[in-house]
Amino acid sequence: MNLPPPYLPFTLPLEGDEEELERLKLKIERDRGFNCSFYKDKCLRRRIAVRMRARGQRSFADYASLLDREPAEYDHLLDTLTINVTKFFRNIETWHAVEQQVLPPLFATPGPLKVWSAGSASGEEAYTVSILMREWAEKHHRRGDADRVRVVGTDIDRKSLENAARGSYPDLSLTETPPHIRQRWFSPGPPYCIRPEAQKNVSFVRRDLISERAEGGQNLIFCRNVVIYFDREIQERLFKDFYDALVPGGFLVMGKVETLVGVARTLFRSVNNRERIFQKPA
Ligand SMILES: C[S@@+](CC[C@H](N)C(=O)[O-])C[C@H]1O[C@@H](n2cnc3c(N)ncnc32)[C@H](O)[C@@H]1O
Incomplete structure (x- = not known):
């Protein structure tokens, strides 16, 4: 046959x-x-x-x-x-928690704000942070504050990074995006293109999380749906690396799927157990 x-x-x-x-x-x-x-x-x-x-x-x-x-x-x-599946506003509850528990203390910090989306795939997570921060700044009449934010998305996969830099997306990428955000921050589509205002502070770089050290001075790190495929030993090293890369008072957002392991568990303070949001003590 x-x-x-x-x-x-x-x-x-x-x-x-x-x-x-x-x-x-x-x-x-x-x-x-x-x-x-x-x-x-x-x-x-x-x-x-x-x-x-x-x-x-x-x-x-x-x-x-x-x-x-x-x-x-x-x-x-x-x-x-x-496995580079991702979406804008993936797991919306995590973003609600970020908006309520992370952004207020973050915007209270003076100076530039460095945000890193580690394992950003085709960029949806990095742009989501940028959009969320702009929305927050507008809502709190602090529009200028959004310009203090620099978001860098990194990934090992070059093709994903090329798509990320293009900033143009199919319907499937926006299924979890609230309608008012879709209307405000994307061109009509498909394909849906990110508005230049939300794109201008976002860049993408190739980086292997396993073999390359993290860049320091970070205020906020997202690493979601990435480390589940890594050995425990690598996970432990990576979380310690994130800890070292954060400024005191900086945040790590892991989302529901993964758990903090190794020495980092004792170093971070938990901000939200359910959404696995952690803070480096100031
Ligand atoms: C499922 S996506 C996660 C995207 C986004 N963080 C999210 O939660 O929607 C996992 C990403 O991790 C990236 N990745 C896997 N191993 C990596 C490594 N060693 N260094 C950097 N990125 C890696 C993959 O290329 C993929 O784009």
């Missing part, structure tokens, strides 16, 4: 084949500079299996040969490995 690839009746390599998997991981790092060794094996296997199934490959070795024959497959593989 000639079944199309997605329905091939074979068992996906969710366990076993350790050596072949190791060889494939090294190959991906050598060819594309993507270091797989810090990601949980279970996640990697599941993700690689998605591509193997899509391409009808039965073993890691066969899939490695396919990558040699068709280097374009790497783009699909890296897309799948980095």
Whole structure:
């Protein structure tokens, strides 16, 4: 029977084949500079299996040969490995908590305000902060304060960063965006383009959270839906890195999905347990 690839009746390599998997991981790092060794094996296997199934490959070795024959497959593989799904105002309750518990003390701080969206994917999170801060400043008759804010979105995935810099989005990216925000901050679409006023203080840079140190002097860091794929040891190091990168009184927003682990747990003060918002003591 000639079944199309997605329905091939074979068992996906969710366990076993350790050596072949190791060889494939090294190959991906050598060819594309993507270091797989810090990601949980279970996640990697599941993700690689998605591509193997899509391409009808039965073993890691066969899939490695396919990558040699068709280097374009790497783009699909890296897309799948980095899982860059995101939305504007994703988990709206987190943004309500940020608006109520983070922005007032933040805007009370004098001078420039540095905001970092770590693992920003195609930029929705970084632009959401920018929009939220502008809305807050307008509502409190402090419009000029929004110009003190600089938001930097970083990600390992170049394609996502290119999309982020373009600032143009399909319907799906805005399904959680309140209608008045959509009207005020986006051009009519699709595609929906961010208004230049909310875009001008936002930039995007490629940075690998695993191998590169964080830039210091941050007032607010968002890192949501990123570290779940990292080993615990890496998570611990990263959270300590965030702690060091924040100014005293600065905030870390993790959202509901992930939990603070390691020494950082004892260093931060919890601001909102449910939304996992933490503050570095002043
Ligand atoms: C699911 S998205 C999260 C986007 C956004 N923070 C949100 O919550 O909607 C995860 C992002 O983490 C990025 N990522 C994965 N590993 C990374 C690494 N080592 N360094 C930087 N970014 C990474 C992926 O490329 C992807 O864009």
